[in-house]
Each structure stands twice: as structure tokens, then as C-alpha cells.
Amino acid sequence: xxxxxxxxxxxxxxxxxxxxxxxxxxxxxxxxxxxxxxxxxxxxxxxxxxxxxxxxxxxxxxxxxxxxxxxxxxxxxxxxxxxxxxxxxxxxxxxxxxxxxxxxxxxxxxxxxxxxxxxxxxxxxxxxxxxxxxxxxxxxxxxxxxxxxxxxxxxxxxxxxxxxxxxxxxxxxxxxxxxxxxxxxxxxxxxxxxxxxxxxxxxxxxxxxxxxxxxxxxxxxxxxxxxxxxxxxxxxxxxxxxxxxxxxxxxxxxxxxxxxxxxxxxxxxxxxxxxxxxxxxxxxxxxxxxxxxxxxxxxxxxxxxxxxxxxxxxxxxxxxxxxxxxxxxxxxxxxxxxxxxxxxxxxxxxxxxxxxxxxxxxxxxxxxxxxxxxxxxxxxxxxxxxxxxxxxxxxxxxxxxxxxxxxxxxxxxxxxxxxxxxxxxxxxxxxxxxxxxxxxxxxxxxxxxxxxxxxxxxxxxxxxxxxxxxxxxxxxxxxxxxx
Numbered sequence: 313x314x315x316x317x318x319x320x321x322x323x324x325x326x327x328x329x330x331x332x333x334x335x336x337x338x339x340x341x342x343x344x345x346x347x348x349x350x351x352x353x354x355x356x357x358x359x360x361x362x363x364x365x366x367x368x369x370x371x372x373x374x375x376x377x378x379x380x381x382x383x384x385x386x387x388x389x390x391x392x393x394x395x396x397x398x399x400x401x402x403x404x405x406x407x408x409x410x411x412x413x414x415x416x417x418x419x420x421x422x423x424x425x426x427x428x429x430x431x432x433x434x435x436x437x438x439x440x441x442x443x444x445x446x447x448x449x450x451x452x453x454x455x456x457x458x459x460x461x462x463x464x465x466x467x468x469x470x471x472x473x474x475x476x477x478x479x480x481x482x483x484x485x486x487x488x489x490x491x492x493x494x495x496x497x498x499x500x501x502x503x504x505x506x507x508x509x510x511x512x513x514x515x516x517x518x519x520x521x522x523x524x525x526x527x528x529x530x531x532x533x534x535x536x537x538x539x540x541x542x543x544x545x546x547x548x549x550x551x552x553x554x555x556x557x558x559x560x561x562x563x564x565x566x567x568x569x570x571x572x573x574x575x576x577x578x579x580x581x582x583x584x585x586x587x588x589x590x591x592x593x594x595x596x597x598x599x600x601x602x603x604x605x606x607x608x609x610x611x612x613x614x615x616x617x618x619x620x621x622x623x624x625x626x627x628x629x630x631x632x633x634x635x636x637x638x639x640x641x642x643x644x645x646x647x648x649x650x651x652x653x654x655x656x657x658x659x660x661x662x663x664x665x666x667x668x669x670x671x672x673x674x675x676x677x678x679x680x681x682x683x684x685x686x687x688x689x690x691x692x693x694x695x696x697x698x699x700x701x702x703x704x705x706x707x708x709x710x711x712x713x714x715x716x717x718x719x720x721x722x723x724x725x726x727x728x729x730x731x732x733x734x735x736x737x738x739x740x741x742x743x744x745x746x747x748x749x750x751x752x753x754x755x756x757x758x759x760x761x762x763x764x765x766x767x768x769x770x771x772x773x774x775x776x777x778x779x780x781x782x783x784x785x786x787x788x789x790x791x792x793x794x795x
Contacts, residue, residue, distance in 0.1 A: 577638060
């Protein structure tokens, strides 16, 4: 294992810019900083302003941390800030209460339920893209945010949100996410109490988001039982017919958490996928060929089509590797412990970055290249599977990882089966600027309708891989550290 080295705010380490002002420099150039760290060891001590922190730079150490949530619990500046938004939900809760919270929410994301959501996802994907004007600019990120907000709100709340309220929730989520990251890396609360436009926008969005959720819970308490996640939470009881298992505040925290994690990250994944496809025409051509074969005439995909959308799922997997929305996460040690030969005190902040792991050339050859074929059945090595973790790993792996993969695959198949999206003239690919998540936040593209060749070809035969054997689920096995 490479020797550990310390990187201080003085910038004495070669190739590392200084970190100062409570992480402001890290906020400005985080990806350049992350890419520099593996050269200094598998575990690198850094300082973010006055804080000491340890960055994990290898898949093996990342798994060691994630597979021991009792020693490396959720916490640190990221989760401290998220806690103010999400309360004590599944993402931000500490390990002692996590298992029970996960048990309550698990039924809504079981494989049988995920299959039942197919029609919902494809109907919303078709609705959001149906009226796109041919040859005219389309706000792709905004459209994907509308799509994913509608899908997750219907999974959680059935039809409790009308179109106007769902659009309002989408805008509130966008404003909240944009304001969270700077509040995480610049821990000076006085700055965020100033009446600046950005601060007012953030506080207004937060208040409205909480008000909408409270109103839905109150309305549902007075109405009929519904078969959705909210209905599951409200019906949960302690023992046989005992007292309610969760309070209204706990229900509120769960819904805020799932809305935030289920809408914004999925929207950024889809926006990134369309942007990457536009820049890689051969990959796009193979995707369209698969869609024309599996979905003749441009019909909507069904649940039984999923095993045949192999290349489509590979595009999603490679998008999550290349441009994972969840790019940096923290843990806090609950006791003094040893990691990679280094003694860490209780309360130490440990960071891991899916972006760093996914772009390390020791795991992925030519990591900046977008290559969905990396994830074809039988292609990825055990080391690549281990390094691929957009949904984290261990007992706190994302609750909705397979739902997210299915949603992205179906949405991509539905929209790409109908449209070809193109970058605007003069488009220049830019390095993403991370926030609490990372991705193209204001992507605008033009769209062209795609002709559907007449075809009577049958779908490809079902194989072990097509049925979801381990080799076909590469990105879903250890894939945003949200739950």
C-alpha cells in the first residue's frame, strides 16, 4: 500500500493547490483536487480550513469503511447540513436507528413493486417529451427534473400532487440542492443569514417544500388508505394493532428524503446520458438499433422488455461511472480506530468519492472515455465491479438502487426511441462544477424525431445474462450513497 501523506492548507505538497477559507478553494476546484490525491497514498489526510479529514483513495479502503457502518457512521459536515433539511430520515439517521427505518420503507422498493412501476415511468417519460418542438431548443435538465419529480412523487404519494404543485416541488428541489453544497463547505452560518437573493430563494424553497409535504400528510390522515409509500408509513404499527410506528414528523422526514434523493440525482443522470450520447454517435447508433429491435414501431417498453435492453442499461451504468451525480460523501468514526495503518480519533471525518474511484486509471482504462461496452455481460473485472459504487455498498447501500436503474433505463428507452437529441451549435463540453450533486444543471439541446423502421423481428432470445444474472447487473450491484 502506498505510504500515507498529509496535505495541509499551506499547499506544500507538489501539485496540490492550497485549501483555505473553510474550504472555499475546494468548492471552486474540487475535481482537480480529488484527481490529485491518489498519488499521495490510499488514505490522505487533508485540512479543509480548520478541519482535519481523511480521504479514502482506493476501492478496498472505501469498502472497508462502507461495510463497517457501526465504526464509520453517517455524519460529517455534509450530513450535518442535510440533517437540517431532511430531519432524521433514512439518509441522515445514525446507524442505531437505520435498520428499523429501512425496514419500514423497504416494501415500496422490492423487485415486485419496481416491476409494477414500469407503466408509470414510461407514461411520464412519454408525457414530458411528447410536445417537444422539432428542431427547437429543449431545456433537457428541466424536462428530466419534471419527469423524475412526477415519478417519485407518484411512487411516494400516488396522485396527491396536482400538476401545478408537482412543478412547484420540482423548482423547490432545484433551489434547495443548489444552496446545500456551499453551506456544507463554508460552515459559517452567519453568511447564510444575510438577506441575499440566493439565501432568500433557498429559505423560501425550503419553507414551501416542507409546507407541501405537511399538507399531503394531513390530507391523507383524513382520507382513504392508498397503496403507496406514504400509505405504508401511515399504516405501520408497533406490534399487532399497536400504536403508530412513526410520528407525522418522521413520515415527513422520510418523504423529504426520498423526494430529494429520488428526483434530482435521477434527473442529472438522464441529462448526462443524453449529453454523452450526443457526443458519441456510435454509442447512440447502437442504442437506437437495440431500441428498434426490442421495441418495434417505437412502442413503449414494458417490464418484460427490460432483460432485452442490455445496451440501454449499459449506457446508464457507464453514465453513472463517468458522471455519477453523487460524487463525494462523508463518514464519522464512532470510536478510535485504525484505517490503512493510521490511527483515527473518535469523531474523525472520513471522505470517499465515487468520482475519484470511477476515474482512477488503475481501475478503469482511459477513465475519461465514455464506453458503455465496459458493462456488457462478462466484461467488467472483479476490481472494476468493486470500484463502481454510485449507490454505495453495505447495509447503507441506496434503498432504491434497482428502482433508479430501472427508471433510468425505461426513461432513456422511451425518450430515445422517439427523439434524437443534439447539442446546440458551438457547444463546448465543460468540466462539471459540483454542488451537493454533480451534473448538467441547465442543459439545452435540440431534438429531431426518429423514424422507426418497419420490423417484424422478434426480441433477442432470453439468456441468463438477460434475466439479470450477476454479470448483467454490474452497476446495480454496488451502486447515490443516499440511504
